[in-house]
Amino acid sequence: MPEPIRVLLVDDQELIRVGFRMVLEAETDIAVVGEANDGTSAIAQAGALHPDIVLMDIRMPGLDGIAATEAIVRRHPSTRVLVLTTFDLDEYAFGAIRAGASGFLLKDAQRHELTSAVRAVHRGDAALSPRITRMLLEHVSPGLGSPASDAVVDPATGLIATLTDRERDVFLAIGRGQTNAEIAETLYVSESTVKTHVGRVLAKLGARDRIHAVILAHRLHYVGDAATPEQAPPAL
Incomplete structure (x- = not known):
């Protein structure tokens, strides 16, 4: 137990x-x-x-x-x-x-x-x-600083570029306020896998926690229709 x-x-x-x-x-x-x-x-x-x-x-x-x-x-x-x-x-x-x-x-x-x-x-x-x-x-955004803030701003050359495709999907889901269980259901993976990805995303972006990641996602305008992740087919 x-x-x-x-x-x-x-x-x-x-x-x-x-x-x-x-x-x-x-x-x-x-x-x-x-x-x-x-x-x-x-x-x-x-x-x-x-x-x-x-x-x-x-x-x-x-x-x-x-x-x-x-x-x-x-x-x-x-x-x-x-x-x-x-x-x-x-x-x-x-x-x-x-x-x-x-x-x-x-x-x-x-x-x-x-x-x-x-x-x-x-x-x-x-x-x-x-x-x-x-x-x-x-x-919160105006007063929230991060050592990684400047490096994150440019998705092409900053820390966003260090994320794998799956980590970007997870980052987007975090930005939309989804829980680990909801992300797992959306991406057709286990919650333990999502937890691992979340940890890596936070580490790579220098985000102190999940809320910080949400704020970063919105500050980068990363949350929107254009950033919708590809949906995997249902598991057979």
């Missing part, structure tokens, strides 16, 4: 932490390993507990969730941050995405939405509603 997903809960309201803990601990594949009530404590707990996922409140007294997210992502690249917000178009939420969060979730999310988001981020997908992707791009 695989190890459970290790989750750190960060929120300045104890009742919210208790509620999330009750929901998550009811799942056999998720374990809550710790709690924190502010950003400073969250950073310390992340270093001590090495969680897979941090459920991070944004607005907290003292050090807020944006600063804490940036510090945790920088110090612990393998830890993913899923930020909690009251409004899905909250400026603070976009700030957290810019700081390195892998998605955000509304505090009034349903039980299945919470558990699905935790699992999605853990397997490498982004917990992000498709309906707010455009707003995300408008807010």
